[in-house]
Amino acid sequence: MSRKQMHLATILSNGLGLPYAWLEPQVDPADYANIHALVRYAKAAERGKLDFIFLGDFLAQSQRSEAHAPGQTLEPTVVATAIALATDRIGIVNTVSTTFEKPYNIARVLKTLDVVSGGRMGWNAITTSAPHAAANFGRAIDDRETRYAQADEVIQIVQALWGSWQEDAWIADKNARRFTDLSKIAPVNLRGTYASSRGPLEIPPSKQGQPVMAHAGASPHSHALAGRYADILISEVFTIDEARHQRESLRRAATAAGRNPDDIKFFAGVIPTIAATPAEALARRGRLVEPDIIQQVHYLGRLIGLPLGPDDLDTPLSAAQLSAARANPGDPRSFRALEVAREGWTVREVLHHAVIDFHPAPIGPPEVVADHMQEWFEAGAADGFWVTPDIYADGMDAFVDGVVPLLQQRGQFRTEYEGETLRDNLGIDHQYGLRQPHSKP
Numbered sequence: 425m426s427r428k429q430m431h432l433a434t435i436l437s438n439g440l441g442l443p444y445a446w447l448e449p450q451v452d453p454a455d456y457a458n459i460h461a462l463v464r465y466a467k468a469a470e471r472g473k474l475d476f477i478f479l480g481d482f483l484a485q486s487q488r489s490e491a492h493a494p495g496q497t498l499e500p501t502v503v504a505t506a507i508a509l510a511t512d513r514i515g516i517v518n519t520v521s522t523t524f525e526k527p528y529n530i531a532r533v534l535k536t537l538d539v540v541s542g543g544r545m546g547w548n549a550i551t552t553s554a555p556h557a558a559a560n561f562g563r564a565i566d567d568r569e570t571r572y573a574q575a576d577e578v579i580q581i582v583q584a585l586w587g588s589w590q591e592d593a594w595i596a597d598k599n600a601r602r603f604t605d606l607s608k609i610a611p612v613n614l615r616g617t618y619a620s621s622r623g624p625l626e627i628p629p630s631k632q633g634q635p636v637m638a639h640a641g642a643s644p645h646s647h648a649l650a651g652r653y654a655d656i657l658i659s660e661v662f663t664i665d666e667a668r669h670q671r672e673s674l675r676r677a678a679t680a681a682g683r684n685p686d687d688i689k690f691f692a693g694v695i696p697t698i699a700a701t702p703a704e705a706l707a708r709r710g711r712l713v714e715p716d717i718i719q720q721v722h723y724l725g726r727l728i729g730l731p732l733g734p735d736d737l738d739t740p741l742s743a744a745q746l747s748a749a750r751a752n753p754g755d756p757r758s759f760r761a762l763e764v765a766r767e768g769w770t771v772r773e774v775l776h777h778a779v780i781d782f783h784p785a786p787i788g789p790p791e792v793v794a795d796h797m798q799e800w801f802e803a804g805a806a807d808g809f810w811v812t813p814d815i816y817a818d819g820m821d822a823f824v825d826g827v828v829p830l831l832q833q834r835g836q837f838r839t840e841y842e843g844e845t846l847r848d849n850l851g852i853d854h855q856y857g858l859r860q861p862h863s864k865p
């Protein structure tokens with residue numbers, strides 16, 4: 425039996441990278457609106473045999489200052505179509521909100537993309553929690569209970585619509601003059617509190633039947649929803665212990681929903697910075713942190729329980745400060761921040777280690793990144809990793825050509841795709857229509 429290997433995904437956001445990546449000399453700011461750049465990075469990820477590209481979707485303004493580039497420009501279904509036509513094996517997981525999109529539209533668009541891509545699509549079903557996104561739809565954001573109850577209904581209706589054209593409904597028999605067997609294409613007639621649809625959807629199965637289900641989030645509601653429906657969960661975790669804890673909570677949610685917990689893959693995020701030497705890598709990441717350094721020094725103070733300000737930036741913490749420092753248990757990043765501070769770096773350099781970022785940040789030559797991933801994987805902290813390149817222009821190639829070969833040599837990652845569909849490559853069972861048993865919307 426072959427040894428278990430990790431899965432790998434990457435996010436394609438705005439074509440530039442982290443918010444200040446566009447300021448770097450190798451970056452063309454015009455890539456912010458250049459679909460060819462996104463396609464180029466998707467092809468690089470496929471060269472690295474990554475499982476899938478993740479396309480997020482934030483339905484509101486994300487720019488914080490004039491120097492800060494917004495996180496996303498182009499609408500994801502358009503991007504997914506371009507990527508699907510330019511690649512052959514890599515999966516594409518699109519984010520679509522269960523709060524602001526109707527299930528019939530979601531089912532139609534994603535099944536179309538699944539057919540067009542040859543069975544390589546996934547749906548990241550998220551509820552959207554930002555009030556300014558709700559405002560773009562003339563609404564206020566609902567409480568979490570309501571958003572997740574609506575998500576549950578919407579997912580069930582979408583999956584029922586996907587199954588409403590049965591797998592053997594398409595006959596195309598010219599002699600019998602029967603294009604389909606109409607008894608196998610039936611309305612779903614689902615009516616819930618938040619969403620309803622009649623159906624059917626006139627789209628045949630894709631090469632993998634229907635899209636794979638993903639969810640991104642870390643709240644208990646998030647895990648309960650993912651436990652019922654997701655094949656992939658993408659989380660936000662900063663330590664191995666926290667990741668193991670969340671992965672176990674997700675696995676318990678799957679068991680409670682009557683599923684095999686091995687059927688959900690838990691992805692931990694990572695934002696690597698890769699360069700030939702540790703010093704070059706730290707300088708590169710430092711340039712991406714520097715525009716926010718004043719805000720970050722105050723925040724670092726809160727993380728480690730010290731009153732820090734701009735005057736502290738260029739000296740290391742004193743012995744007295746270090747003995748008074750306490751990691752703030754309310755933010756799991758504080759443990760790593762304190763660990764780096766104890767290594768004797770100046771406060772500015774501590775921040776250059778990206779201790780205040782959305783995911784852990786291994787910084788250094790490719791070995792440092794591969795070691796981080798191998799350690800987490802072997803500790804049972806993740807089934808896979810969701811990689812955000814720091815600067816797309818050279819960060820995607822640095823990962824694919826530097827880190828992936830190391831993981832392959834170590835037997836941690838595939839050297840060839842297992843199959844043609846996203847389901848094949850993730851090792852996810854066939855599903856068509858709603859998974860049984862399920863509650864009626």
Ligand SMILES: Cc1cc2nc3c(=O)[nH]c(=O)nc-3n(C[C@H](O)[C@H](O)[C@H](O)COP(=O)(O)O)c2cc1C
Nearest residue numbers: 480481482519550552553640641643646658659660
């Ligand atoms: C890795 C990751 C990726 C996410 N991507 C998106 C996204 O593309 N669009 C979005 O609106 N929310 C995204 N979210 C936010 C979550 O879906 C969720 O709304 C947030 O974690 C708050 O959820 P809660 O209401 O369960 O607390 C993402 C979360 C994580 C952890």
